[in-house]
Amino acid sequence: MAALTLSGTALAEIPAAAASKPKGHDVSSHQKNVDWQSSRAKGARFVYVKATESHTYRNPYFGQQYSGSRNAGLVRGAYHFALPNKSSGKTQAAFFVRNGGAWRSDGWTLPPALDIEYNPYGRQKCYGLSKAKMVAWIQSFSNEVKRLTGRRPVIYTTTHWWNTCTGTSRAFASNHALWIARYNSSTAGSMPAGWQFWTFWQYDNAGSLPGDQNLFNGSMTQLRKFARGQ
Numbered sequence: 001m002a003a004l005t006l007s008g009t010a011l012a013e014i015p016a017a018a019a020s021k022p023k024g025h026d027v028s029s030h031q032k033n034v035d036w037q038s039s040r041a042k043g044a045r046f047v048y049v050k051a052t053e054s055h056t057y058r059n060p061y062f063g064q065q066y067s068g069s070r071n072a073g074l075v076r077g078a079y080h081f082a083l084p085n086k087s088s089g090k091t092q093a094a095f096f097v098r099n100g101g102a103w104r105s106d107g108w109t110l111p112p113a114l115d116i117e118y119n120p121y122g123r124q125k126c127y128g129l130s131k132a133k134m135v136a137w138i139q140s141f142s143n144e145v146k147r148l149t150g151r152r153p154v155i156y157t158t159t160h161w162w163n164t165c166t167g168t169s170r171a172f173a174s175n176h177a178l179w180i181a182r183y184n185s186s187t188a189g190s191m192p193a194g195w196q197f198w199t200f201w202q203y204d205n206a207g208s209l210p211g212d213q214n215l216f217n218g219s220m221t222q223l224r225k226f227a228r229g230q
Contacts, residue, residue: 020219021215021216021217021218021219022045022046022215022216022218022219022220022223023043023044023045023209023213023214023215024044024045024046024047024048024074024200024209024214024215024216025039025044025047025048025207025209025210025211025212025213025214026047026048026049026050026079026202026211026212026214027047027048027049027050027065027210027211028049028050028059028061028211029050029059029060029061030211031061031065031210031211032061033061033064033065033068034061034064034065034068034069034210035210036068036069036071036072036074037072039069039072039074039209039210040072040073040074042208042209043208043209044074044209045074045075045216045220045223046074046075046076046077046110046214046216046223047065047069047074047075047076047077048076048077048078048079048110048113048179048200048214049062049065049066049069049076049077049078049079049100050062050078050079050080050081050115051066051078051079051080051096051099051100051101052080052081052092052095052096052099052100052101053080053081053083054081054082054083054086054087054092054095055086055087055091055092055095056095058099058100059100062078062099062100066078066100070108075107075108075109075110075223075224075227076108076109076110077103077109077110077111077112077113077154077227078096078100078101078102078112078113079101079112079113079114079115079154079156080092080093080096080101080112080113080114080115080153081115082114082115082116082137082141083119083121083127084116084127084129084134084137085119085124085127085128085129088137088140089136089137089138089139089140089141089142089143089144090140090141090143090144092141093140093141093142093143093144093145093148094144094148096112096145097112097144097145097148097149101145101149102148102149103149103150103151105227105228105229106227106228107224107227107228108227109227110154110226110227111149111151111152111153111154111177111226111227111229112145112149112151112153112154113153113154113155113156113179114138114141114142114145114153114154114155114156115156115157116138116155116156116157116161117156117157117158117161117181118158118161125161125164125165126164126165127165129165131165131166131167131169132167134165134166135166135167135169135171138155138166138172139171139172141153142172142176150229151229152175152176152177153176154176154177154178154179154199154200155172155176155177155178155179156179156180156181156200156202157178157179157180157181157192158180158181158182158192159180159182159189159190159191159192162192162193163192163193166193168192168193169193169194170193170194171194172194173192173193173194173195173196174194177199177200177226178191178192178195178197178198178199178200179198179199179200179201179202179214180192180198180200180201180202181201181202182201182202182203183202183203183204183205184204185203188201188203197217198217199216199217199218199226200214200215200216200217201214201215201217202214203215
């Protein structure tokens, strides 16, 4: 992973002052049809677009968001919202790749991303899976994405969820880029077990760009290299 060669230092300043790091956002059906030229004008350089959830849901705005962002000059990628209690990692990965989660080394396509976090639909925040079964589910998803696309997925999570629900697993840090979520802070804070640094940081759920606000931990040149798989 190209991202694993990037600087391991967290931001020393507040996110809004991190002028040298490319700014981006992530969107889903909540944002509907996005004005991508406006996003670009406001400083967006990359975006992740929700493609799928579980093995049945497809974002009805995916085409406008994914193609529209590319046409506006943004580096873009697709993400999948995991529901590990609904079906296997392999099943959800295959559904994701069939419905927008593909990748190609064109410098404009970010690697597929797995959004795995607290269950928004029930009290079982780890989806009723044991720590070992959660690690196995993530590995199954990752293996299928790698088989189908040639890339390991970026993993989006929080430090607390990861350490709670995977039992501080270090099985993924060496070959999966980290997209960490942490709000209301001048730094991304402590990393999930195994990771020494973040590649993407979702630092707020609202701001000047539609959807969630993100930074890339590197230069624009490094972002393009990461997209190409270099």
